[in-house]
Amino acid sequence: MSPEETAALLAYAGRLDPRAAQLDPAETSAQLANWCEVLRDVPATAPGGWDAAAAVRRHVATSPYPVLPVDITRPWAAHRRELLARHTDPRPDVDPDDVAGYQDAIRAQRHAVATGQAAPSSARQLTGGPHPAVAARIPPGRALPASAAAALAPYRPARAAREAAAAGGRADALSVPCGWCRAPAGEQCRRRTNAAGDRPGTWTRRRTPHPSRIDDAATRTARGEHAA
Template sequence: MEPREIAAALAYIGRLDPRTIRTDPSEARDQIAQWHELLSCVPFATAHGWDVREAIRAHVLASPYPILPVDVARTWRAHRRDRLDRHTDPTPAADPDDVTIWRAELLGARQAVAVGAAAPSTHRQITGGPHPDVEARLRAIGSCIPPAVRAELARYRPARAAREAAVAAGQPDALSVACPWCHAREGEPCRSRRLGLDGHARGNAPRVTPHPSRVDLAAAGLARPTAA
């Protein structure tokens, strides 16, 4: 901030907190010089999210102590650090073989974000769905996992493989309902519950096949819409 901007900031502080007002001209000059020494690298306002008046107002609302220039400087550093943390360094348009120009463009983009002249460049989200080639491939194989890979994974996922085999054979998907016997939730495999002498469950190992009562419940749910 320039001295005139420092004076404007101090006038705003005095309006919110009269304790900071300096009525003596020499004291006011010394105060401006002190603040300018510590805040010369802090902008008054930027086009992207920083305004020193907002930082001053937030301090006055949160703290009973008069604001100091270091409070403003620390708030600016935190704001600057947050912007750089959200910046993802887009690839420069310069020729990557020209290291000097490529690096200068990269550092220039970072500096623009740091001083608030440009907005952080965040990761672009996928919003348009899969690529047409990927979508066509998914329609062809019916799944994002190819059949050969699914067959190889079956031995590591026995419960999932049994569920897929049952659905492929036209049988009800037992895992689509909660199990009334072991109380496994929807989508979770059944658990082997052994009862001890005290009547409490002993053991909680997952089962490859669901409990018969769960299969019957899923079959009843599958048949209900047909009967209607």
């Protein structure tokens, strides 16, 4: 705050609580100097609802003690931490290859938020779901459009096999544990690699389930049993 803003705040505090007012001119001058020294880094108002006058009013209304400058700096420190916690360092309009300039711009942004000169820039949260044009391309029960799932199928064979089994009305082999390789339900079957240099007990995932696991899943499905 500027000395003028601090003087106005001190006068406001004296109106709300006469104990904060000094009658002797020398004491008044010393009190104002102390308030200016303590509050020089505290803004009178700042984004996010900060108002130093409101902090004074709140203290007078809730505390039996006369208001002091620290009764304003402490709430401001808490408000400042909350502002910085919401700030997400948006990309400044500086060439990222200019490392020093880029870092200086980030520091300047943070300083502006920390001193109440700018509002924090928070990342926007996606809350409305997919765009209607995208949602129209996703069949019910699917998280991806069919074209995207088909493109990804070679890279996630187990998931593709499960989706194909569900689409064809067949039992999902991965819904039951494998009695051959002991793979738990939901995980792909595995086999020993037996490759040169591999440690004993090294396993790798199979692209397809063991036949016995497929039969076990079909049997459970026929019996109406529910598996993981």
